[in-house]
Amino acid sequence: MTYSAHASHDAVLRARVALLGSQTLPARQEVAAYRVLVQVSPLAYLPLLAEALYEYSRQDFAHLPETALALRAEAVAAARRMYTMEPSRDLLLIKALDRYREQLVLMDRKEELGSVEREMALVAAGGGV
Template sequence: MTNHDAVLRARVLMLDEGRIGPVHELRALRVLAPVAPAAYLPKLSMALVEYAKARTGPERLALLAEAVDAAERMDRTDPVRAAVLLKALDASQEQLDAAGRRSDALAARARMLEVARAGGR
């Protein structure tokens, strides 16, 4: 069951979008994404990719994995799904490669190819 107070606080916080810090924005988006996935999963994925840029090591990889997961959960008919998913996968494969996880990076690249060919479905 959704905590209605948390959802309300998150919505109010998002009204201040652009003026709130990335940590608060991520918290709000994580609360709102399950409530309104069509509206907030793309924003969550993109925010995670941006936030991950300022992180390193395992934390960065975890954030990027969460970004890919959020993008994968988007509705397959969403016209921005392919672009959001490709951006998350690209950032993820780059970091996986940098971390020496070549097979995982190749798997991400293969998924990118699938998404590009299918147009996001």
């Protein structure tokens, strides 16, 4: 076993222990744990990562719209990946896109709204990404 493989194993164990602890984690730590665990169990953790990224953007970065938008974009990417693996998870992707759209509206970035809304409609119609 190489050192990097060992470090990765340690990171996975730390993430699992953090999430299984009796204390509620701050959004930042929850996101960090899910980012690690998605690498080993994407089907289990992508939906949780998408939700945690949204909460992190809302709780910790409401005053920093660019950062909030980047976190919501990461949530959309996680939801898209999940949707690619399991097309029945369309509601997860639609919710992530809607939350991304919401941030775009708050930032008055109208030029990007159309493509997000088209993707939402396509996914809702069962057309995929």
